[in-house]
Amino acid sequence: MEQTKICEACKRELPISVFYRTKKGKAMPRCKACVDNFRKCNMCKKRKPLTDFGGNIYCKECYTKYSKNWYKNNSIKRNKYHTQFRNDRRLKVLNYISGEDIKCAGCGFSDIRILQIDHIKGGGLQERKEVGNITTLYSKILKMDLKEVKENYQILCPNCNWIKKVENKGERGGLKPSLS
Ligand SMILES: [Zn+2]
Numbered sequence: 001m002e003q004t005k006i007c008e009a010c011k012r013e014l015p016i017s018v019f020y021r022t023k024k025g026k027a028m029p030r031c032k033a034c035v036d037n038f039r040k041c042n043m044c045k046k047r048k049p050l051t052d053f054g055g056n057i058y059c060k061e062c063y064t065k066y067s068k069n070w071y072k073n074n075s076i077k078r079n080k081y082h083t084q085f086r087n088d089r090r091l092k093v094l095n096y097i098s099g100e101d102i103k104c105a106g107c108g109f110s111d112i113r114i115l116q117i118d119h120i121k122g123g124g125l126q127e128r129k130e131v132g133n134i135t136t137l138y139s140k141i142l143k144m145d146l147k148e149v150k151e152n153y154q155i156l157c158p159n160c161n162w163i164k165k166v167e168n169k170g171e172r173g174g175l176k177p178s179l180s
Pocket residue numbers: 007008009010011012030031032033034
């Protein structure tokens with residue numbers, strides 16, 4: 001009667017001959033099938049069948065989690081980069097339009113965080129739609145001739161921008177500023 005051993009992984013009682021031997025000749029704790037067909041995931045440290053690995057050092061479950069996190073972390077970085085890029089561009093455009101002294105063309109308000117680039121002749125929204133997004137608009141302005149830029153764009157604070165909108169609409173007989 002051949003000696004048997006219970007495999008630590010598959011829990012089957014198997015003849016000792018289906019276990020690999022250590023260098024010292026002792027039977028390994030897992031049967032050959034388990035050693036050959038299972039591997040330990042580097043992430044969750046669980047032993048899983050090779051089919052759970054797709055050629056990775058992590059099991060599929062861990063790999064999915066890992067790539068999701070990777071994507072999440074990197075899209076945060078990407079967003080940061082884009083915001084940074086947009087802010088740099090915006091500052092360049094503000095500088096281009098008004099020189100060193102960036103302020104509202106209406107009232108002189110100078111908090112650059114809230115100053116807006118206004119299309120003097122209107123149509124800013126239409127233009128935004130045409131160029132696609134604000135960064136492209138910034139690039140477009142930066143490529144324009146300074147004289148042309150000054151004819152078309154000015155810097156306004158949200159207040160003045162709003163007042164301008166209301167007055168423009170008023171002229172066309174639309175929304176009139178209400179008198180209280
Ligand atoms: Zn086994």
